[in-house]
Amino acid sequence: MTSKTDPVVTITVLSSGFTVPGRAREGAYWGTDGRTALRGEVVEIDRSETLDRAGNSWLDLTEEQQEERYGKPMFTLGDHSEGIAVGEDDVHGFRYKKWCRAIEEAQRIVDPAERAAALARIKREYPEQSRTSQTSRPY
Incomplete structure (x- = not known):
């Protein structure tokens, strides 16, 4: 208290x-x-x-x-x-905004190993944001 x-x-x-x-x-x-x-x-x-x-x-x-x-x-x-919980009613994208803020903070980390660890933690916490427009299939 x-x-x-x-x-x-x-x-x-x-x-x-x-x-x-x-x-x-x-x-x-x-x-x-x-x-x-x-x-x-x-x-x-x-x-x-x-x-x-x-x-x-x-x-x-x-x-x-x-x-x-x-x-x-x-x-x-x-x-x-x-x-x-944000849940289904996340109409304003609060979780996305929280993810963006976390990414910005992680990218400010100077040490490459610490930055990579922070980004990996974010990837685990926000799996829905891991999708990218990159293709993993070679052409």
Whole structure:
């Protein structure tokens, strides 16, 4: 269970499109780059990046308060990703977008062996994306 004093809070995103704080930009006037999180994604957030002028954080919103503020619950505290599935209703291609993000991160790895291992892990996690337009038959 998290408390209002925890400096880093783990949340599970319940609805894609929720914007979470990102990495701090060096030399930036405004704190961080936000990014859009996907349903089922587990994110660690620095509580200090979520405080308003009065010192309140949106991390402390209850499910009812989130519904009032956002129209639906957007996150839950802790790692509950195992209980969230995209399933048949993946009309927005969330799994594909998650695969794209994983590929981009893996391709940034400088060490060739680490990069190959990361890409192999992604291939196992997303077998539906392994199909290519390349032919394996010689002509």
